[in-house]
Amino acid sequence: MTDVIDLRSDTVTRPTDGMRRAMAAAEVGDDVYGEDPTINALEEEVADRFGREAAMLTPTGIMASQTLLAALCPRGSELICESNAHLVAYEVGAAALIAAVQFRTVDGDAGRLGAAAVEGALRPDGFPYTPLGMISVEETTNRGGGAFHGVDTLREIRTIADARGVPLHGDGARLFNAIVAGGGDERAYGQVLSAFSFCLSKGLGAPVGSVVVADADVIAEARLWRRRLGGAMRQAGVLAAAGRYALEHHVDxxxxxxxxxxxxxxxxxxxxxxxxxxxxxxxxxxxxxxxxxxxxxxxxxxxxxxxxxxxxxxxxxxxxxxxxxxxxxxxxxxxxxxxxxxx
Ligand SMILES: Cc1ncc(COP(=O)(O)O)c(C=O)c1O
Structure with missing residues (x-):
């Protein structure tokens, strides 16, 4: 450790000694064959914590979101999100290039969407209007300063999404910060978001990794997209071990x-x-x-x-x-x- 106090981001953390020991001891196998026991354990544990069918490890938060957009948001459709969303500001056009969707951005409050703002952004349903493909929220908000919606607000937005037959996506890079700060528990977030991801490599302190959580058929499709994007890894159980350690020791x-x-x-x-x-x-x-x-x-x-x-x-x-x-x-x-x- 150095004497420098680094407050630039929660991504600057280095694995602790305990985490490094867990990584060194990890049992590994080829995850493209589905044979990495540590990755399998991480994915099962995460799905279980959120009360969902399946989960998938990705190298980064951006890849996690992009696999879900590609799997769930039809090409040429529109995705409603907040104007300062990470998806819009920092993913260098990935959604346009990979999922081939367009953003319909809404000015929110500290990066948060509200039901009224989402309602206001809905176009009429049907030809010749651009179809709605997804509503996406960030929990917590990055450019919004770490604010969170909480599950009550998300339920209102989910009602709108359900009425339009589209998924409510969560970019939960810092979802556990929202959970610890009282936004709702894991099960409640697991229920209110149709499909989402969280990062192991932000506040949780792992060196690499995000986890996508959704229904099993969505995760199966997201796995194809992860492979297309070059994110299907081999003996990445060493990374999953860091993630499991983080979930055990670094949430509270x-x-x-x-x-x-x-x-x-x-x-x-x-x-x-x-x-x-x-x-x-x-x-x-x-x-x-x-x-x-x-x-x-x-x-x-x-x-x-x-x-x-x-x-x-x-x-x-x-x-x-x-x-x-x-x-x-x-x-x-x-x-x-x-x-x-x-x-
Ligand atoms: C809200 C949010 N989403 C996604 C990401 C992307 O994560 P990664 O850098 O692991 O791709 C970040 C990174 O800071 C973020 O703050």
């Missing part, structure tokens, strides 16, 4: 990340009024308005003091608490950032 501790995010946010809001809207801090992210100080200057100043943060705009920073940053380091980082904002 997400509450520590959330508490640390609140400490950071509170300290900044008190010391630099206007920098943080405390109401926007729901999980492990804090967005900071740097005011008159350029964000790049804060990034540089903080880096010189051993704290790494990310600029998300000319005057906007994102801080993401994670398992490599404990409560003491959080307080130290807050002091450094307060000083940097005052420069």
């Amino acid at each position: 501790r997400l509450a520590d990340d959330h508490a640390n995010a609140r400490v950071l946010a509170t300290r900044l809001a008190e010391a630099v009024p206007g920098s943080v809207d405390l109401r926007s801090v729901a999980t492990n992210m804090v967005y900071v308005d740097t005011g008159a100080v350029p964000a790049a200057q804060v990034v540089e100043h903080a880096r010189d003091k051993g704290v790494r943060v990310g600029a998300m705009g000319d005057h906007l920073l994102r801080l993401v608490t994670n398992l490599e940053v404990d409560a003491d380091e959080t307080r130290r980082a807050a002091d450094v950032l307060v000083a940097a904002l005052a420069v």
Whole structure:
């Protein structure tokens, strides 16, 4: 471990010693033959936790979402999602190229969709209107600052999806943050989302991996797409072992990340009024308005003091608490950032 306090993302974490031991000890086989016992165990455990028929390991969150879009969203159809969704902002055109679908984006609240906004985006059903293929939500929202819908809101959106005969897809890269923060339990999310994925490699601290969860026929189709995309792996049980370890040891501790995010946010809001809207801090992210100080200057100043943060705009920073940053380091980082904002 280094002395640097890295708050750029929860993806920067490195496997812990315990996780590395679990990886080294993993039993493996060729997963293209369905013979990797550790991957099989991970997929069965995950499906069971969410009360669903099947699950599939993918190398990344983007591949996880893209296999579901390709499997479920007809070519030439439209996918309703929030304007700042990861699908739209950061997947470099994958949905257009792979599933060949178009986005119908809706401005939401902190990256969240609401039933009224979704209703408002529905086109009439039938020729010559572009058909609706899917509604997609992000839980928690990345560019929305870690906010979550919660299962009650998702049920309202699912009702709309059901009425139009389309699936409700969940990009649950940080779904466990929402679960730990009180959005709903695993079974409830498993029921309300038609098909979804979550990342092992974000707050859960695994080096690689996401898991897709859905009905068995959807997972069978998603497996074809994973193969087409070059994501069918061989002795990847070493990675699944990291994922199983993360699910066993790193879920409850997400509450520590959330508490640390609140400490950071509170300290900044008190010391630099206007920098943080405390109401926007729901999980492990804090967005900071740097005011008159350029964000790049804060990034540089903080880096010189051993704290790494990310600029998300000319005057906007994102801080993401994670398992490599404990409560003491959080307080130290807050002091450094307060000083940097005052420069
Ligand atoms: C909301 C969301 N979805 C998907 C992804 C993509 O995950 P990956 O980088 O594993 O492809 C990310 C990554 O940060 C994300 O924040």
